[in-house]
Amino acid sequence: MNPTIKDVAKHANVSIATVSRIVNGLPGYSEETKKKVQQSIEALGYQPNAIARGLINKRTQTIGVLFPDVSGMLSSEVLEGVENAAHDGGFSVIVCNTTSSGKRTVKYLRLLQEKRVDGIIFASEDVKEEYYNIFQEMKVPVVLVSTASSKYDLPFVRVNDFDGAFQATEYLIRKGHKKIGMIGGSEADPIAGVPRMQGFQKALESNGLMFTKKNITKNEGYRFQNGKESLPLLLKELPEMTALFAASDEMAIGAMSAAHQLGIRVPEELSIIGYDNLKIAEMCYPPLTTVSQPLKDMGQTSCEILVSLIKGEQQEAISRYMPFSIVERQSVSNLHDK
Amino acid sequence: MNPTIKDVAKHANVSIATVSRIVNGLPGYSEETKKKVQQSIEALGYQPNAIARGLINKRTQTIGVLFPDVSGMLSSEVLEGVENAAHDGGFSVIVCNTTSSGKRTVKYLRLLQEKRVDGIIFASEDVKEEYYNIFQEMKVPVVLVSTASSKYDLPFVRVNDFDGAFQATEYLIRKGHKKIGMIGGSEADPIAGVPRMQGFQKALESNGLMFTKKNITKNEGYRFQNGKESLPLLLKELPEMTALFAASDEMAIGAMSAAHQLGIRVPEELSIIGYDNLKIAEMCYPPLTTVSQPLKDMGQTSCEILVSLIKGEQQEAISRYMPFSIVERQSVSNLHDK
DNA sequence: AAGAAATACGTAAACGTTTACGTAAAACGC
């Protein structure tokens, strides 16, 4: 078995209390015994047992992160940021893949409760009452990332989707486009769905362009297939469309793919702007102009907030709207140039 | 604070031993007291403390997973599989992002050691002596995924890269291509680098095609940029090339992007086959024909093996070569059709 | 140099479980 603090104490001829103090950098021993103990630690290859520590300290130095889809490109980047900040703060992260299932989410939450994680990061999904109740029960800090909650007062880290969509749309308008469509998300999604569609609508209206519900096709998800299937539908409603805004990069690229198949040239005949700035945005052809969410940064920031909440450095967490920007690549043409 | 087993015992007027037995489904109590205790558990909202359990059982029901790049598309898919199998087996997974840094890897390994994880999954990287020594010290099972070790006897789950590359190349040959280039990885990479290049070479030679080192451009990494930068170089060495095999999908798509910029049409003028079958392979244009690695499955399988090793269901782990296949999409043209 | 304060430890309880062992009562065998 691994050596314990007792073995070290015996080997160094001191009490376990002294070893503990030395290991934790607390005062109460001479330089001489410190050296002696450190040699014993070295000799035995002693590693403190984090489980025993956790039991007495009521701190596991572990946080849980819940994603609806860990392998999604958006989640991955957020995860990288979270993991990074957690590691810097001395925490480990347990990942949970909820697959957007309420049952699974609850199961995971219970698991994290049993494992006594010190905090939770909840990503990209709506907080149901059931979840919130468990958060309350657990009495650990929670921070939302890439989502928010209207019902509950939970700190979040995200970008302002309304503004992002608004500016994406205005960008198209500035490029001279007047017939603009949108491949949208779900009306049942209060986070990424509704605000992006509202931002789109508002931008059209603010610029004197007509908006009807024909301008938007709605989708259940935000995936490639959704975008691919949406383009023909949108084109039917809006045949003279010269540009479109997709509520996600995946959908934008799906639309691009459909355009290729239909023989529609991007951006010459159809301009496309996306939302997210995933890694694929610069890999596709033509490279996708898109609204950039600082995903890794968001993960990092949310975790930093969580850590400072855990350490008690701040009482009430402040939510953060992260800055977004429009990354210009080659999927949008300028109609003024013609 | 959360209620403990003591609180439940008091509430139900029994000893903690009885509560423990009931919670763990061990024999030694009447139906009557079982009901009574269960009611107390319900009433108090008792959740067993996994930390205390871990301390005494010497089992944390947690595994660690190390990736060189968590947010990479390959890692993400493997992670999904791992997490899935772990959850099914009653384990949680702690993710570690080593960024291919030896120092970070060692730090993480030490951390996992302190946290007393029950097993480790090590992904996509070579096992250095330093790591192996820690594995030995930890005395927990380790399984490699998407990699292998020549020096050490560690179970792995991966596809046979030589065969994959060989078949990818033969696929191009069967389509009538004779001048074939390769965008390869690193010669210093004994896992994904060398075997794929050897498979390529062997396929050419077996089919009576000439092979020289001009047929391959080597790269440090397997990323989009590597592929993008490689195409012009390869074209300089092999101007009459009609097809190329890229050692990764990202590189294949990078090459595609470069081709677009150079005005070379894919697949009409240049056929491209990739390796991995990432999600982007079907999102790019034209959709990428590629060697499919069952990434999620590999993650899942590796974790299943790990779990059965932890549970002691098998002593010596058997390594697994996973089946690959060639997914035909639209990036390769058939020269015979002309 | 004597008392006070600081230092350098050690002892033991506590964290929340599991489990070996003990024991009283119940059930069984004949």
Next chain:
DNA sequence: GCGTTTTACGTAAACGTTTACGTATTTCTT
């Protein structure tokens, strides 16, 4: 109905730490 086995518990030690408290020794004060 008496010994034996089984059942249904309870007691207490153990897991590997941290830390409050106690104490002997040293250092400081004056």
